[in-house]
Amino acid sequence: MSRKEPRLYFPHDLKQGVSLALSHDQTHYLMNVMRLGSGDHVRLFCDEHGEWRAKLDVQGKKKAGVVVLDHLRAPQTRPFLGLAFTPLRPHRLSFLVEKAVELGVSDLFPVLTKYTAVRHVNEDKLRAAAIEAAEQCERLDVPTLHPLQDLGQFCGNLTPSQHLYFCHERQEGGLLWDHAGSPPKFPLILVGPEGGFDAQEVTFLKGLPGVTSVSLGQGILRAETAALAALSLFHGAPRA
Amino acid sequence: MSRKEPRLYFPHDLKQGVSLALSHDQTHYLMNVMRLGSGDHVRLFCDEHGEWRAKLDVQGKKKAGVVVLDHLRAPQTRPFLGLAFTPLRPHRLSFLVEKAVELGVSDLFPVLTKYTAVRHVNEDKLRAAAIEAAEQCERLDVPTLHPLQDLGQFCGNLTPSQHLYFCHERQEGGLLWDHAGSPPKFPLILVGPEGGFDAQEVTFLKGLPGVTSVSLGQGILRAETAALAALSLFHGAPRA
Incomplete structure (x- = not known):
């Protein structure tokens, strides 16, 4: 079983090629908890834009961003419950x-x-x-x-x-x-x-x-x- | 709403009038957590004998027993799941x-x-x-x-x-x-x-x-x- 790429809820304008900054908590989670480094893949998703693959870009000990790569899943309309x-x-x-x-x-x-x-x-x-x-x-x-x-x-x-x-x-x-x-x-x-x-x-x-x-x-x-x-x-x- | 009497699982021979010792944990729970004293009611139950009302009998700072009073519910056969x-x-x-x-x-x-x-x-x-x-x-x-x-x-x-x-x-x-x-x-x-x-x-x-x-x-x-x-x-x- 290959390990799944970490997923982050990321309600921003997700589209191919854009660079986005990660919050302090997200940076900590990816770098220190998941032990990822520059170039590693993560997944970003939100209600509006579905799920995207992105590449981690470490800029310092506590600072990182992502570059959005390809679209993985289209957004879904969830039935009301x-x-x-x-x-x-x-x-x-x-x-x-x-x-x-x-x-x-x-x-x-x-x-x-x-x-x-x-x-x-x-x-x-x-x-x-x-x-x-x-x-x-x-x-x-x-x-x-x-x-x-x-x-x-x-x-x-x-x-x-x-x-x-x-x-x-x-x-x-x-x-x-x-x-x-x-x-x-x-x-x-x-x-x-x-x-x-x-x-x-x-x-x-x-x-x-x-x-x-x-x-x-x-x-x-x-x-x-x-x-x-x-x-x-x-x-x-x-x-x- | 009246407060419900505490319930203890008590797999012993429960019948009217018998005096039974409580374990250290049960004594602590009733006296220190539930703050009960001598004469207060508790409920005891087990698979074999159903549920009984009992009276707390405090015998020391860390020692207590119960006297079994009346039968509240007959044992039930639970369907297998x-x-x-x-x-x-x-x-x-x-x-x-x-x-x-x-x-x-x-x-x-x-x-x-x-x-x-x-x-x-x-x-x-x-x-x-x-x-x-x-x-x-x-x-x-x-x-x-x-x-x-x-x-x-x-x-x-x-x-x-x-x-x-x-x-x-x-x-x-x-x-x-x-x-x-x-x-x-x-x-x-x-x-x-x-x-x-x-x-x-x-x-x-x-x-x-x-x-x-x-x-x-x-x-x-x-x-x-x-x-x-x-x-x-x-x-x-x-x-x-």
């Missing part, structure tokens, strides 16, 4: 984001509910976790991270074409699995905090159009596991 | 085990393949991770952790009633999703190492009876994500 989740402790939240990126999420919506214990998110850290996961998993895009909203705002911003699956712990009724075979065009998954949803929130959500209340089965899943289990169901399913 | 996985770096492996326990796995099979980078597992640590996850997620049992085997041994030990889904990255052909609607009675999932399976291993696996080679979709999933995505499909599905 939204995940709404409440903030969690940093370790579990980074994990949730990493796995959600691998499982093809297109939009991340942090949402506050009544029983959300952690009341803020570090957007920079979450975005960095999303980029790192995209670099690792051969994606050509990085999901959109939406600003933190409360549950009412989030629901108010849903469009008529979006369909929200409200994952309700211990709820009686349909399993999400019953819906996963032929998901709608714009599916969104909402997973609650460790403390669950408040009764008023449940009533509110159940009363909204375009919302289906579903269960994730009998077991008790942690918030991040519930998100991943739900995303897994849509990851491989053909979209309606 | 096996996961075969290659060793990973400790952080990712603990995570894999934690999530597999939540997603209802009954049997964990660490397996060595040609490209497995990490060549051993710390069985005590894995078992501890499985127990902790079971304590958290309201399971009444802890999955069986089988000893490390190489791929040939593992396949040689499969029984005719078991059906192995060999999750093969980038493979052409059926998706695991096509099989998840009506899984067989004894499904097993096999997920490879980061480096993938060797060509000879693929030929070997495809030639075995009771093995179906399946894909997990177009994305590249890390080993632990692949395991979780695959388990998620069987977690909620009714068994044939």
Whole structure:
């Protein structure tokens, strides 16, 4: 097995022949972590320009650039798959984001509910976790991270074409699995905090159009596991 | 929301009225982490005796026992759901085990393949991770952790009633999703190492009876994500 060329998310104007500077972190990663030198190949990608091969050009101990060579993959339009989740402790939240990126999420919506214990998110850290996961998993895009909203705002911003699956712990009724075979065009998954949803929130959500209340089965899943289990169901399913 | 009583996996002869000693770790957890004192309630469970309520009896700064009170839940027979996985770096492996326990796995099979980078597992640590996850997620049992085997041994030990889904990255052909609607009675999932399976291993696996080679979709999933995505499909599905 030949070793794969490192990939960097690089949202700049990528085209053949241009020279571009690398950030301090990117330089450190390529030179010190991956131990590359001048002339070694890397791959650059972004949502708009797809993936390109480039050549590393070391200019000093802590300074390097790249020269863009050939086009490897055209940009892709990713089908919409939204995940709404409440903030969690940093370790579990980074994990949730990493796995959600691998499982093809297109939009991340942090949402506050009544029983959300952690009341803020570090957007920079979450975005960095999303980029790192995209670099690792051969994606050509990085999901959109939406600003933190409360549950009412989030629901108010849903469009008529979006369909929200409200994952309700211990709820009686349909399993999400019953819906996963032929998901709608714009599916969104909402997973609650460790403390669950408040009764008023449940009533509110159940009363909204375009919302289906579903269960994730009998077991008790942690918030991040519930998100991943739900995303897994849509990851491989053909979209309606 | 009332706080739930802490749960401890406690594979002893649980019955009403008996007094039992707690281990050093259990005592520390209840007294120092959960800050419980004499008379506070905890829950004890094991595969054989189900779940019981018990009363903490503090006997010293670092010494405590319990008195078993009433029976809360009868033991459950869990349907067989096996996961075969290659060793990973400790952080990712603990995570894999934690999530597999939540997603209802009954049997964990660490397996060595040609490209497995990490060549051993710390069985005590894995078992501890499985127990902790079971304590958290309201399971009444802890999955069986089988000893490390190489791929040939593992396949040689499969029984005719078991059906192995060999999750093969980038493979052409059926998706695991096509099989998840009506899984067989004894499904097993096999997920490879980061480096993938060797060509000879693929030929070997495809030639075995009771093995179906399946894909997990177009994305590249890390080993632990692949395991979780695959388990998620069987977690909620009714068994044939």
